[in-house]
Amino acid sequence: MEQEEDVYMAAAEDTTNTNEAEIDDMQKRLKEMEDEAAALREMQAKVETQMASTQDPGSAAAMQANREEVDSRSVFVGNVDYSCTPEEVQQHFQSCGTVNRITIRTDKFGQPKGYAYVEFVETEAVQEALLLNESELHGRHLKVTAKRTNIPGMKQYRPRRPNSHMRARSPIVAPYMYSPYGYGKVPRFRMAMRYSPYY
Structure with a gap:
């Protein structure tokens, strides 16, 4: 127990x-x-x-003003060789003035898109950089223009076009139009029937 x-x-x-x-x-x-x-x-x-x-509208306006000020000191450089490094672009534009930042745009896979932005410390350097338009770097003629400020909500409208393989299916239809007879159909016209009693 x-x-x-x-x-x-x-x-x-x-x-x-x-x-x-x-x-x-x-x-x-x-x-x-x-x-x-x-x-x-x-x-x-x-x-x-x-x-x-x-x-706050005041801070948004300040951010926009700051962006415009930075863009006034920057240039757009087009036709940049894909193997170009930021250091080489900086050396190319070093004679114009003090380079603050180089931005080479890339796609989602990290491959260069073929253009860059060069930001200078001084505003006067932009005019000097514009003189380097059509100058050669890595065997390519650069296109140098002043950088424009993007306005939010102002995107350029581009209407969609049908693919080329869709236009090739129906040869009668004009470009950018669809066949009213359906997928791949072509209208068929028959000979008019004549009355013949002794057939």
């Missing part, structure tokens, strides 16, 4: 120990979740303040 009581007492102590361990574990997890929630609230407050500052 005493042995059974000892077994029950040991089992009760084990369950209380495991219950206490589970409670401690749950309290730790609750504390971690509260810390994460506090960090998220802090980040959200930062984002809201940044959004409020960007929506």
